[in-house]
Amino acid sequence: MKRIITILLLGVTGYFVADAVFSIPFGVDKLNIAKEYLLNSPEELKVANTVTAVVVNFRGFDTLGEVTVLFLAATGLGSILFRRRKYHTGLNPQREAPQASRIVQVGGKLLFPLILLLGAYVFIHGHLTPGGGFQGGVIIATGYLLLLVSFRKFAVKHSSLTWVEAVAGVTFAGIGLTGLVFGKDFLENFLPTGVLNSLLSGGIVGIIYVAVGFKVASELTGILDTMLSIKVEVDEENEEN
Amino acid sequence: MVADPILYVALPLLTAFLLPIIGKINKELIRIVPGLLFAFLVYNSIALFSKVSATHTPIIVEIAGWAPPIGINLVYSSFTGFIATIISVLALLVWAYSYKFKKLEFDNSLKYFVLLMLVTAGSIGVILTGDLFNQFVFLEIVALSSYPLVAFYRGRNGAEASFKYLLVGGFASLSILLGIVLIYSQLGTLNMADIAAHIDEMPRNIKIVSFTLLFLGFAIEAEMFPLNGWAPDTYSQAPGPIGAVFAGMTAKAGIYALIRMIYTIFDFSGAFEILLIMGVITLVVSEGIALRQENLKRMLAYSSLGQMGLLMIAFGINTKTAVIAGMLILFNHAVIKSLLFLSSSFLVYNSKDKLIKDAYGMGKKLPLTAILFGIGAFAIVGLPPFSGFWGKLYLLMASADANLLGLIALILAVSVIEIVYYFRVVNGVYFKKSKTEIEVHKPRWNASLAMIILAAAIIVVGIYPNIIYDYLVNAADTLLDKASYISHVLPNLASN
Numbered sequence: 001m002k003r004i005i006t007i008l009l010l011g012v013t014g015y016f017v018a019d020a021v022f023s024i025p026f027g028v029d030k031l032n033i034a035k036e037y038l039l040n041s042p043e044e045l046k047v048a049n050t051v052t053a054v055v056v057n058f059r060g061f062d063t064l065g066e067v068t069v070l071f072l073a074a075t076g077l078g079s080i081l082f083r084r085r086k087y088h089t090g091l092n093p094q095r096e097a098p099q100a101s102r103i104v105q106v107g108g109k110l111l112f113p114l115i116l117l118l119g120a121y122v123f124i125h126g127h128l129t130p131g132g133g134f135q136g137g138v139i140i141a142t143g144y145l146l147l148l149v150s151f152r153k154f155a156v157k158h159s160s161l162t163w164v165e166a167v168a169g170v171t172f173a174g175i176g177l178t179g180l181v182f183g184k185d186f187l188e189n190f191l192p193t194g195v196l197n198s199l200l201s202g203g204i205v206g207i208i209y210v211a212v213g214f215k216v217a218s219e220l221t222g223i224l225d226t227m228l229s230i231k232v233e234v235d236e237e238n239e240e241n
Numbered sequence: 242m243v244a245d246p247i248l249y250v251a252l253p254l255l256t257a258f259l260l261p262i263i264g265k266i267n268k269e270l271i272r273i274v275p276g277l278l279f280a281f282l283v284y285n286s287i288a289l290f291s292k293v294s295a296t297h298t299p300i301i302v303e304i305a306g307w308a309p310p311i312g313i314n315l316v317y318s319s320f321t322g323f324i325a326t327i328i329s330v331l332a333l334l335v336w337a338y339s340y341k342f343k344k345l346e347f348d349n350s351l352k353y354f355v356l357l358m359l360v361t362a363g364s365i366g367v368i369l370t371g372d373l374f375n376q377f378v379f380l381e382i383v384a385l386s387s388y389p390l391v392a393f394y395r396g397r398n399g400a401e402a403s404f405k406y407l408l409v410g411g412f413a414s415l416s417i418l419l420g421i422v423l424i425y426s427q428l429g430t431l432n433m434a435d436i437a438a439h440i441d442e443m444p445r446n447i448k449i450v451s452f453t454l455l456f457l458g459f460a461i462e463a464e465m466f467p468l469n470g471w472a473p474d475t476y477s478q479a480p481g482p483i484g485a486v487f488a489g490m491t492a493k494a495g496i497y498a499l500i501r502m503i504y505t506i507f508d509f510s511g512a513f514e515i516l517l518i519m520g521v522i523t524l525v526v527s528e529g530i531a532l533r534q535e536n537l538k539r540m541l542a543y544s545s546l547g548q549m550g551l552l553m554i555a556f557g558i559n560t561k562t563a564v565i566a567g568m569l570i571l572f573n574h575a576v577i578k579s580l581l582f583l584s585s586s587f588l589v590y591n592s593k594d595k596l597i598k599d600a601y602g603m604g605k606k607l608p609l610t611a612i613l614f615g616i617g618a619f620a621i622v623g624l625p626p627f628s629g630f631w632g633k634l635y636l637l638m639a640s641a642d643a644n645l646l647g648l649i650a651l652i653l654a655v656s657v658i659e660i661v662y663y664f665r666v667v668n669g670v671y672f673k674k675s676k677t678e679i680e681v682h683k684p685r686w687n688a689s690l691a692m693i694i695l696a697a698a699i700i701v702v703g704i705y706p707n708i709i710y711d712y713l714v715n716a717a718d719t720l721l722d723k724a725s726y727i728s729h730v731l732p733n734l735a736s737n
Contacts, residue, residue, distance in 0.1 A: 017419070020450035024426040032429030036311045061250075061304045061313045065366070065378035068254055069385055072359060075352060076389030162261045169258030177251055186247040188306035 046193040047202040052127045056205045056212075060187040064172060067215055071169065074219040077226050100150045108150035115143035123213030127202040133209040137216025144221040148228055156225045161218045168215035175204050175211075244288035246302050246317040246369055249325060250379075252278060253362035257355045264351050275354040276336050279361070282329040290322045294712060299719070299729050301371070309371065309730050310435045316371040316730060319715040323568065324493060325365050327575045331489040332361040338583055338691040339482045353393065353480075360386040360486060367494040371730055373424065373506070374431045376498060377417050380462060383491050384410040390483045391475045402474035409461055409471045417458030423451035434730035437506050437723060452507050456515075459502060462495030464549045466523035476542030477595065481586025484538065485579035488545045493575065496549065500556050505723050513559040520553025521651065528658045537589050537597045540662060541581055544621065547655070548574040554652075555636050558643050564717035565710075566635035572702070572709065573632045577620045580695040583688070584614040588670065590682035597666055602675035610684055611670050613692045618663040620699045623656055628702035 041053030055063050099105075122129075123136025147154050176187040184190055187204075194201035256278050264271045293300060299318035303309065317325070335357065363382030370376050388410070392403035421431070427443045428436055440448070461468045476484050503512045524547050531543035552574065555567030585600070587610045592599035604611040620627030623634075633656065640648040684692070702709055719726070727734065 016446075016450050017454075020423055020447045023444065023447060024423075033311055033431070034429060040311075057305050058307060058312055059374075062375055062378050064254065065375070065382060068257070068359060069378070069381050071258070072356075072382065072385040072389075075355060076385060159265075166258050166262045170255060170262075173251055173255035173258060177255065180243075180245065180247070185302075185306045186251060186304050188304075 042196055044193075045189065045202055045205065046196045047127045047205050048197045049127055049129065049132070051130070052132050052205060052209065053202075055132065056127075056208050057187070057189070060176070060208065063212070064176065064187070067169065067172060067212060070216065070219050071165070074165075074222050074226075077223055099152055105150045108146045112143050112147055115146070116140055119143065119213070119217065123209055124206075125199070126209035126213070127206045128197060128199070133212025134216050136213040138220060140213070140217035141220035141224060145224050148224060156221055158222070158225075161222050161225075164214055164218040165222070168211045168213075168218065171211040172208055172215070175208055179204075244285045244292075246285075246289060246300060246315045246325075247304070248285055249282060249329070249365045249369060250315075250362050252281065253358040257358045257362075260351060260355055260358075271351050271354060272340055275358055276333070276340065278358060279329065279333040279336050282361070282365075283326075283333050286322070286326040286329045289317055290319075290326050290712075293317060293319050293322050294715060297715065299726075301730055308733075310430055310432045313375050314371040314432070314730060315369045316726070317369060318719045318726075318729075319712065320717075320719040321368050321497075323712060323716045324368050324497060324571065327572060328361060328364050328368070328490050328493065331485065331575055331579055332357070334579070334691040334694060335482045335485055335583075338485075338688045339480075340687045341685050349393075352389070356386045356390050357486070360390070360490060364490040364494040368497050371433050372431050373421055373433055373436065376433075377414070377421060380417065380494065380498065381414060383494055384414065384462075387475070387487070387491055390486070391479045393480050393483070394478075396478070398474075399478040402471070402478040406471045406475050409468070413458040413461035415458075416454045416461075420451040420454030420458065423447050423454070432730070433501065433506055434727045435734075437508075438727050438731065438734055440506065440508050448507070452502075452509060452512070455502055456499070456512075459495055459499040460519070462491070463499050463553070464492055464495065464523075464546050465499075465519050465553065466526050466546070466550070469523070469527075469546055469549075472546060473539050473542040476545065476582075477536060477538040482583060484541065484582035484586070488548075488578040488582060489575040492545070492549055493571065496552055496556075496571075499553075500720070503556075504559075504720055505726055513557050515557075516553050517557030520550045520555075520557050521648070522550070523547070523553060524550030524655055525651070528655050532658055532662045534662075535597060536595050537585050537600060537666065538582075538595045540597065540666070541578070541585060544581075544659065544662075545574070545578050547659070548578065548621070551632075551636065551652070554648070555639065558639050558645070560639055560643055561717050561721060562635060562642055563639035564720055565713050566632060566639050568713045568716050569628075569632035569635055569706075572713075573620070573629050573699075576695055576698050576702075577617050577627075577629055580613060580692060580699065581617040581621065583692050583695070584610050584617060587682060587684050587688070588614060591680045597669060598673075599675070599679055600666065601669045601673040603681070604671035606681045607683065609689060610692070613696050614670065615667050616696045616699060618667050620703070622659045622663055626700065626703045628699045628706070630703060631706045 037054050037058055038050055041047045041050045045053050045057055047053040047057070119136045119139035122131040122139060123133045126132030126136065144156060179186055179188045179190050182190040189203035189205070191203040193203045256274060260271060260274065263274055289300065297319070299316050301309070302315040302317070304313045304315070306312070339353070360383055363379045363386060366379035367376055367383065370379060388403050388407050391406055392399040424436060425431060427447055428439050430436060430439070457468070464472045476487055479487065499516070503516060527543045527546035527550060531540050531547060534540035534543060548570065552567055552570050555563050555570055587607060588600040588603050589595045616627065620629040623629045623632070633652065637649050637652060640652070
């Protein structure tokens with residue numbers, strides 16, 4: 001009975017939501033704010049990639065928030081993900097598994113620097129080509145994932161992750177606050193914008209995206225490392241029994 | 242010194258990112274720096290709020306140099322500024338209270354203070370922002386910093402409460418996001434004032450669905466019945482001071498988002514009745530459950546949900562007196578509930594199950610804490626001369642003005658229930674003997690100071706309500722005047 005009511009309710013809700021979603025006129029020009037974005041990002045900001053201009057400049061405040069959300073996810077994961085065991089093992093069970101094959105190890109070693117290079121390329125050119133800090137950061141984190149998978153003993157240094165994470169975050173918020181020092185708004189550009197389509201264009205947009213790249217890379221690497229090395233805590237009460 | 246609404250958000254984020262490095266220099270700085278930050282936020286509040294009260298015009302802050310409909314903006318008005326001030330003062334007091342928290346070691350204290358700063362920044366961001374998507378981002382920050390705080394003690398129950406909250410909170414986020422998507426698809430804008438100005442252009446079916454989705458999401462964050470099943474667990478599992486944070490900050494952020502949506506963004510007149518009815522149900526159900534609780538923290542949590550119900554009733558009546566009553570209840574809930582959570586956590590400090598009977602006899606062992614808890618309990622049920630009295634009085638006056646006589650009877654009846662379960666605890670604390678020997682943990686001077694300041698605020702506002710009354714009238718006027726909100730944020734709208 002309960003199940004039938006649930007299905008009925010879901011059906012009614014689904015019908016109304018679907019009705020609303022399908023009546024969105026796709027492909028029709030409904031550009032209200034968006035046309036300002038399209039117009040202003042090459043003209044005033046000298047940012048070739050409009051998506052980047054929206055993410056880092058027009059709605060940069062949201063991006064700062066999203067970076068914080070990621071930071072929180074990385075911070076909070078450790079406090080929710082943990083296991084209690086009756087016995088104490090020095091090593092984490094996943095790390096006791098046999099080593100990956102030679103081919104994976106050599107391939108991982110070969111690919112790792114190339115992946116880092118690609119990631120760095122993507123976030124450095126975020127204001128020119130598709131991609132940017134988030135995408136570049138994720139690419140770098142996949143490089144670390146490859147190493148973590150191929151070498152059981154490989155561990156990321158947490159203190160260096162903390163430093164990268166902190167410096168990148170402070171750069172983002174600090175650049176935003178520097179705008180206030182120059183008498184401008186928070187996150188407003190205060191640097192010369194340069195020539196459209198060149199590497200050094202767009203003012204603070206490029207710098208912020210590089211910082212976002214570092215931050216995303218270090219946080220995702222941290223999350224991967226946390227997930228692979230879930231803390232095994234000794235359950236003292238059960239141990240006594 | 243500078244004072245700018247943007248600093249409410251920018252500085253805590255900067256400090257939170259910086260704190261791990263600061264901790265490497267000197268461990269003691271981890272505790273000190275957040276306090277300096279919160280002190281600055283309080284200064285910021287005082288400077289800005291006195292300016293807004295003097296000029297009666299909201300401060301509109303543009304971000305990244307783009308005027309409101311294009312860029313994101315913050316609106317610091319007498320309404321939003323009042324709530325932001327309460328939150329920043331509360332953050333400073335919670336910091337003072339937990340400065341030497343015994344259970345905080347180095348790693349934990351770093352995490353604790355980072356989360357405390359971010360939950361403060363997120364709650365204030367929700368309240369100050371003038372952009373719907375930005376509000377969603379800040380609600381995410383609030384939610385994501387609450388999950389680890391609930392599971393802070395790494396126990397099985399904490400993890401369970403946190404996971405429950407995570408699932409419900411995830412659903413809330415999804416619902417809010419879908420509502421925002423529908424609005425954006427129709428109006429092509431995310432600015433609240435811009436949406437409010439063009440809301441009549443939306444097709445009716447989409448408007449109803451997006452309203453429902455947003456209402457659902459915000460109601461979960463505002464702890465409205467029946468969407469509040471997660472709340473008592475989170476309140477009772479989180480560390481003591483975090484209960485104050487949840488009651489005073491995150492619940493306020495949720496109810497604010499709900500109020501802003503109903504009062505400003507949408508133009509449904511029936512929305513007020515929904516809020517009123519849901520408020521009545523929340524109040525009755527929560528207080529009824531609170532009566533049966535054996536666990537002190539759970540009792541306070543259900544009582545807190547009841548207060549949220551009162552808030553919804555006040556804002557659902559939608560008259561000027563009712564909004565003033567709502568602001569008073571909001572102030573009272575933040576201050577009194579925080580005092581109750583902070584003091585009760587010493588009453589049952591070393592007790593494992595935090596039962597009410599574990600606090601028996603504490604009146605002699607912890608005289609100061611017990612009297613502070615007593616003040617909080619007397620204030621929350623609405624006895625004069627405490628500030629809780631004025632909130633309830635104005636609410637009764639507003640209901641009488643609106644000819645809702647049944648509501649008056651209901652609020653008074655629920656107050657009797659409140660008196661029963663709060664006086665049971667106070668009676669136990671003073672006049673019953675403890676059966677079990679539980680080691681007493683005395684509050685340090687910093688914790689006592691934080692609690693005394695809260696109690697002093699309750700008594701001062703209770704005796705001289707006029708010191709905040711004028712601000713509340715301003716705040717109520719600001720909230721009710723939708724047209725001036727739109728014209729302040731978008732001065733060029735008429736010319737387009």
